[in-house]
Amino acid sequence: MSLSTESSIRLVTAIPGPRSLELQKQREQIVPRGVASVLPVFIERASGATLEDIDGNRFLDFTGGIGCQNAGHCVPEVVTAIEEQADEFLHTCFMVTPYEGYLRLAEHLNSRTPGNFPKKTFFLNSGAEAVENAIKIARNYTQRQAVIAFDDAFHGRTQLALSLTGKSHPYKTGFGPFAPEIYRMPFAYCYRCSYNLTHPGCDVECAKQLEMTFKRRVDAGAVAALIFEPVLGEGGFVTPPAEWFAVIADICRKHGIVIIADEIQTGFCRTGPLFASTRFGLEPDIILTGKSIAGGLPLAAVTGRAEIMDSPPPGGLGGTYGGNPVSCAAALEMFQAVDRLNLPARAECIGQLFESITRNWGHRFPIIGDIRGLGAMRAIELVKDRATKEPAPEEAKQVLAACHQRGLLIISAGTFGNVIRMLVPLIATDSQIEEGLRILEEALASVS
Numbered sequence: 035m036s037l038s039t040e041s042s043i044r045l046v047t048a049i050p051g052p053r054s055l056e057l058q059k060q061r062e063q064i065v066p067r068g069v070a071s072v073l074p075v076f077i078e079r080a081s082g083a084t085l086e087d088i089d090g091n092r093f094l095d096f097t098g099g100i101g102c103q104n105a106g107h108c109v110p111e112v113v114t115a116i117e118e119q120a121d122e123f124l125h126t127c128f129m130v131t132p133y134e135g136y137l138r139l140a141e142h143l144n145s146r147t148p149g150n151f152p153k154k155t156f157f158l159n160s161g162a163e164a165v166e167n168a169i170k171i172a173r174n175y176t177q178r179q180a181v182i183a184f185d186d187a188f189h190g191r192t193q194l195a196l197s198l199t200g201k202s203h204p205y206k207t208g209f210g211p212f213a214p215e216i217y218r219m220p221f222a223y224c225y226r227c228s229y230n231l232t233h234p235g236c237d238v239e240c241a242k243q244l245e246m247t248f249k250r251r252v253d254a255g256a257v258a259a260l261i262f263e264p265v266l267g268e269g270g271f272v273t274p275p276a277e278w279f280a281v282i283a284d285i286c287r288k289h290g291i292v293i294i295a296d297e298i299q300t301g302f303c304r305t306g307p308l309f310a311s312t313r314f315g316l317e318p319d320i321i322l323t324g325k326s327i328a329g330g331l332p333l334a335a336v337t338g339r340a341e342i343m344d345s346p347p348p349g350g351l352g353g354t355y356g357g358n359p360v361s362c363a364a365a366l367e368m369f370q371a372v373d374r375l376n377l378p379a380r381a382e383c384i385g386q387l388f389e390s391i392t393r394n395w396g397h398r399f400p401i402i403g404d405i406r407g408l409g410a411m412r413a414i415e416l417v418k419d420r421a422t423k424e425p426a427p428e429e430a431k432q433v434l435a436a437c438h439q440r441g442l443l444i445i446s447a448g449t450f451g452n453v454i455r456m457l458v459p460l461i462a463t464d465s466q467i468e469e470g471l472r473i474l475e476e477a478l479a480s481v482s
């Protein structure tokens with residue numbers, strides 16, 4: 035496996051440096067504050083698992099543009115594919131004149147997503163668009179309207195996707211009204227079980243409560259789809275017990291409800307296999323991909339059972355830029371990169387390294403409430419008090435700031451903003467992972 039050898043953080047100025055500071059001042063005048071940035075450093079170049087800013091500071095990147103750089107920044111073959119496609123043509127609109135790259139990519143997704151049944155795929159620009167389209171298709175196919183979504187879910191910021199998202203501040207507050215016919219239930223958040231039960235004694239009561247939702251909130255016969263993230267992304271890397279998926283899937287199948295797996299953050303080997311659903315033996319009716327699919331270019335996909343996907347009539351689906359030829363060319367190379375770099379195995383290794391390094395952190399740092407995740411999708415939940423589990427968002431901010439000042443770029447997650455999440459590019463070397471975790475350890479020590 036060829037791995038990036040760049041590991042060194044280089045801080046030449048205080049963070050942010052003078053040039054970034056100047057642009058940051060301009061940005062405040064030009065860009066609305068609603069579009070927030072974690073760190074006010076302006077980036078000049080990126081490679082592998084490192085970012086370099088315009089002041090010459092180099093950061094170790096544990097965010098990958100929020101899960102978009104699973105194969106690393108600027109994979110050379112992806113960059114070449116982009117250049118070659120840009121030389122041929124940039125855009126015709128697939129809805130006007132198609133091109134072969136779109137087909138080849140759809141073919142990859144049809145064959146490599148879980149489920150050995152005929153599938154079809156089409157492309158959009160963003161994860162939120164993929165979510166919206168999946169709901170449209172499920173509604174059209176079932177001729178039902180209701181959708182089940184989960185607490186702590188994140189499905190995007192456009193209006194229907196936002197309505198499905200389960201976190202008020204800052205995503206939903208003041209942005210209503212929200213789309214109707216969305217019914218919510220607690221996710222399998224074992225650390226904060228909504229039913230005050232403990233796994234495995236609970237017998238995944240949270241999954242069985244789906245039947246109760248049909249009694250109390252919406253009739254099963256009115257439900258078009260259930261949408262879920264196999265591991266919550268923005269919600270804090272909450273990982274359900276394996277049997278949760280089987281119970282949810284059985285209930286959905288019994289009632290003819292379309293199962294939509296939002297793998298926009300969990301996909302492309304973040305949890306190990308190409309798709310997290312595979313880990314749980316789940317074959318969703320529709321699976322959504324985005325983020326890392328095109329190595330950093332805007333692209334998202336909806337892949338599903340052929341008979342469901344073919345329900346909307348010609349013209350019922352699409353979008354001007356959906357499946358742009360340059361993004362398709364990049365994504366085709368991304369599939370090659372996944373195999374060439376053996377990203378599933380690398381994600382497992384990173385997960386094991388994370389586990390071995392953080393093994394005794396729970397004993398050392400009382401602020402840590404839970405350490406969890408799957409493959410290379412790992413997180414640490416911080417609490418003020420282990421007995422009450424009171425979230426510690428301020429302390430999480432301090433930990434992040436301490437990391438940033440030491441050159442480690444890392445972000446938070448969770449409904450309470452108290453989860454530190456790792457989305458490191460999977461091509462990061464062992465020494466980069468060790469370096470990043472050593473910085474995180476120092477940062478935790480500084481607030482404990």
Ligand SMILES: Cc1ncc(COP(=O)(O)O)c(C=O)c1O
Pocket residue numbers: 100159160161162163165188189190191263267268296297298299300324325
């Ligand atoms: C699970 C999940 N679904 C949907 C989205 C929305 O994707 P986008 O920001 O590309 O619209 C995200 C983005 O973070 C996500 O993590």
